[in-house]
Amino acid sequence: MGRMLLNVLLSFAEYERELASERIYDKIAASKRKGVWAGGPIALGYQTHNGKVIINTGEARQVRMVFNKYLESINAADVALASQVWWSSPDVLVVTPFGRFKGWDSVRDDIYVNFAQKQLRQRNLQTSNVSIVVAGDAAWLVYDFAFTATWADGRPLTSNGWESHGYLKTVNGWRIAHLHYSVPAALQ
DSSP: OHHHHHHHHHHHHHHHHHHHHHHHHHHHHHHHHHTBOOSSOOOTTEEEETTEEEEOHHHHHHHHHHHHHHHHHHHHTOHHHHTTTBOOSTTOEEEETTEEEESHHHIIIIIIIIIIIHHEEEEEEEEEEEEEEEETTEEEEEEEEEEEEEETTSOEEEEEEEEEEEEEEETTEEEEEEEEEEOOOOOO
């Protein structure tokens, strides 16, 4: 009879342990649903405020300011302004339908001077659906664009597509380190 009583007590102990585990799990799940920080490291790009995890909007705002300067630099083909938004490094990479460009010197000379300044007039880059994600010292920005310009010989140029930027936080603030832009494929 002693063994039977011991087994009954062990069964109740196991049941209580499982019940406590379920309660703890449910409590943590409810906290997460409410956005309450349950401890542990906070994901990059987020911060805690009054016990809740929120997006770090300050860094995203700074990236957006750099992006706005980028748009100005394209519309004006302004190399001085461009130098304030691009990472001055040979590791910068730009991929476009008309070529790949590596390094700030190539971006400056091939895109801003030889293309935007010498071949185009009246540039107008319009954006929509801008999305920014910040993760520590890196940020990603993606948007849709509509670009209109006039070639130097007077012909109109129109292009629509998507562009993505990779930003790096440097000692001089956020800078564009990578750019990739795509246009819709021509359907046959």
